[in-house]
Amino acid sequence: AQSVTQLDSHVSVSEGTPVLLRCNYSSSYSPSLFWYVQHPNKGLQLLLKYTSAATLVKGINGFEAEFKKSETSFHLTKPSAHMSDAAEYFCVVSPNFGNEKLTFGTGTRLTIIP
């Protein structure tokens, strides 16, 4: 069994300040973890993925996430927010390679204050 909890449904930050979007997971096996971003009226785009290699994962647009097994967390960060980062972000867990039954978190809406 697996589950994902995104701890904040909405996060607001000022432009130029750090972003932290929190995600906790539970899984009975070594998971693959992903962050996807969805801009308004668009499909989902992969930001980054963790698949049991380096625990600090770098993604596109300056985002990164750290896999912490002891805390079962996979938080998404960015040092300096940009207006174009305003979107919905989804944390996703996959039980193993090749399994289509992804489990999505409920999403975190990121608002950037000018």
Add this chain to the structure above:
Amino acid sequence: NAGVTQTPKFQVLKTGQSMTLQCAQDMNHEYMSWYRQDPGMGLRLIHYSVGAGITDQGEVPNGYNVSRSTTEDFPLRLLSAAPSQTSVYFCASRPAAKNIQYFGAGTRLSVL
């Protein structure tokens, strides 16, 4: 390179009507999936396919049918639409050798 293409973008149906949501991908991906997105619930898997002629159920398959006659196309059929099927539907594909999903732009469906 179009990626994953979904049509239509918007659709309004009356209860009991049938329709097919189209999904096509031009990346020669083996795996294709359909998800629905509802407020506050993230995305949930409806059906998926690991190759032409092979389909399987996901988390919320009731009320939906799929078939996969070609690698490129994976249509989702609603045989008798219900208001509970009002949602945004996403199609995704991925290559067998890579665990990364590529999503279409979605179809927003309203059932009255």
